[in-house]
Amino acid sequence: xDIITSTWTKFLQQFFPVFTAPGAEIFSRLIIGWILxxxxxxxxxxxxxADPWTKRAHDAYHRFFPDARWSMTELxxxxxxxxxxxFCRNGIITxxxxxxxxxxxxxxxxxxxxxxxxxxxxxxxxVYAWGLNLVVLTLQIQPPWGGEPLGLPINMRLHRKKGPTxxxxxxxxxxxxRQWLGERPFRVVADGFYATLAGKESRGVTIISRIxxxxxxxxxxxxxxxKRRGRPRKRGKKLAKxxxxxxxIQNWQTVTFRRRGETVKRLVYTRxxxxxxxxxxxxxxxxxxxxxxxxxxDFFFTTDVTMDAAExxxxxxxxxxxxxTFKNTKQLLGAQQPQTHKAKGPExxxxxxxxxxxxxxLWYLKQKSRRRYFIVQPWYRQKSSPSFADxxxxxxxxxxxxxxxxxxxxxAVHDKKFQFLLEALAPAA
Numbered sequence: 001x002d003i004i005t006s007t008w009t010k011f012l013q014q015f016f017p018v019f020t021a022p023g024a025e026i027f028s029r030l031i032i033g034w035i036l037x038x039x040x041x042x043x044x045x046x047x048x049x050a051d052p053w054t055k056r057a058h059d060a061y062h063r064f065f066p067d068a069r070w071s072m073t074e075l076x077x078x079x080x081x082x083x084x085x086x087f088c089r090n091g092i093i094t095x096x097x098x099x100x101x102x103x104x105x106x107x108x109x110x111x112x113x114x115x116x117x118x119x120x121x122x123x124x125x126x127v128y129a130w131g132l133n134l135v136v137l138t139l140q141i142q143p144p145w146g147g148e149p150l151g152l153p154i155n156m157r158l159h160r161k162k163g164p165t166x167x168x169x170x171x172x173x174x175x176x177x178r179q180w181l182g183e184r185p186f187r188v189v190a191d192g193f194y195a196t197l198a199g200k201e202s203r204g205v206t207i208i209s210r211i212x213x214x215x216x217x218x219x220x221x222x223x224x225x226x227k228r229r230g231r232p233r234k235r236g237k238k239l240a241k242x243x244x245x246x247x248x249i250q251n252w253q254t255v256t257f258r259r260r261g262e263t264v265k266r267l268v269y270t271r272x273x274x275x276x277x278x279x280x281x282x283x284x285x286x287x288x289x290x291x292x293x294x295x296x297x298d299f300f301f302t303t304d305v306t307m308d309a310a311e312x313x314x315x316x317x318x319x320x321x322x323x324x325t326f327k328n329t330k331q332l333l334g335a336q337q338p339q340t341h342k343a344k345g346p347e348x349x350x351x352x353x354x355x356x357x358x359x360x361x362l363w364y365l366k367q368k369s370r371r372r373y374f375i376v377q378p379w380y381r382q383k384s385s386p387s388f389a390d391x392x393x394x395x396x397x398x399x400x401x402x403x404x405x406x407x408x409x410x411x412a413v414h415d416k417k418f419q420f421l422l423e424a425l426a427p428a429a
Contacts, residue, residue: 008032008395011363014082018074026056026064034333034356035392036399041334065338065352066345072156075355077180080139080154083362084181087141093181094140094315096151096322097170097190097197099159102336102350103131109341113161131336132350133159135169137177138322139358140189143365145385147261150361151321153354158347166193171200178204187304189319198303199279206304208315211275211285213242213299218274220282235274242299246287254291255310259317267291268309275301286312328388329357357388364391389427397426 012031016024033050034041043062050061084093101119104112109132117129135158138151155177157169164172174188174197185204190197192210219236239245252267267289272282284305288298302312329335335353340346364386404418 007367008363008399011359015075015078018078019068019070022060023064023068023070026060026068027070029056030061030064031352031356031359032399034353035360035395037334041337042339044339045337062340065340065348066343072344072348072351072355073176076155076351079355079358080177080180083139083141083152083154083358084184086362086366088139092185092187094187094189094318095154095174095177096138096140096319097135097174097188097194098319098322098326099133099135099166100326101129101131101133102330103129104336104346105130105339106341109346110343111158111160111346132346133166134350134354135159135166135173136322136325136354137170137173137188138325140318140321143385147385148324149318149321151325152358152361153325154358156351156354158350167196167200170194170197171202174202174205178202187315189315191319195301196278198275198281198283198301206302206307208300208302208312210316211242211299211301215242215275216277217242217285218276220272220274234280235276239273242287243297246289246297249287252289253309255313257310257314257317259314260320265291266313268313270309272305279303284312288313324388325354325357329353332389332392333357360388360391360395364394367394393426400426 009028009032012028015027019027029050030043030046033046033048036049037046039045039048043065044058047058047061101115101117106112109130112130112132114128114130115133117127120127120129134156136153137155139154140149140151142149155173157173159166159169170190174186178184178186183204185206187206187208188197189208192212195207195209195211198207198209217239219239221233221236224232240248246269249269252269254265255268256263256265258264269287269289271285273285274280275283281303282305283301283303284307286300286302286309288300288309290296300312300316333353333356335350338346338349338353340349
């Protein structure tokens, strides 16, 4: 690209084969404009930063989302392979799964509907909002500075009224990622809504989730005696409900694990059981209790009965990274703001915003020296690790530097006046 030739552009060039030659140029300009934009991220708002010299007609950018010839699935496939190669070359790949609502305006937004707004709803009061209901799969990686992991989106589906259910869409995404990444072992962590994925046949995939407090659990079937008539038993005796079960447990064990970067202790009880209504295969039930008694007992399960209880608790606690992903994508990338309404436009715009979140972190983590990009402000001296806002500021600083160099020459980026301008533009969004 002739406007900005930076390390960021080199990252984008890996995805150019997904597009036609004109589409690749529009894609590159739009993404850079999306990052630099200081107004609402509508296509019109992005245009001033994407193509300030108006080298292309504005309608070419407006048609990019609904009508251009490119595939969001191919973008996800390339991104997933790049991220796994960069951060998860060996061992188990941990994925987090959840759905989120992207609020939209306008009655004629393709794929939009009235959905429960989890952020504003409570147990007693359910709030519905108009928007896109997205199911997102993220790759969980541990950043170099430790603490809470990062959830990087690698696949997404739009949930439509009268279409496949959330569970079906989730199963499709998991199987799709398995095909992309080959015969690698996977762990998929999700909240209790997606617990029924345990009953879906998916070789090499372990499901970790919450289990309902009123679930009907059974012992494993007893061994069949020789020369007995009739079919063998499929399940053992029915167990008490979970809350009643905990009242009679005596052999609690103490475990220590990392919960979102902090070390915590819990009392745990494990037992291999059958959740017959969901799956015919055994699961490992893990009951967690706060030794101080301040928190209620938690009930988890995993389809891998050989897992350690502390590992199950740590995996589920790290699931919270996907919530931070949704918050940062909406607040810092303006993911809900693109005003594209027709055909594939709304789904593609939403998917591209989540894709961009992963790309920003990928670029930031690949920098040789992150120290000079992580600025500790005087009012926040205790801050010890960078946030997504810091990664965005770092990327904007480089993109503005290259743009100033292109406009005013290489000497401009060493001028103190332009240095002041760079530091003012970097956090502007």
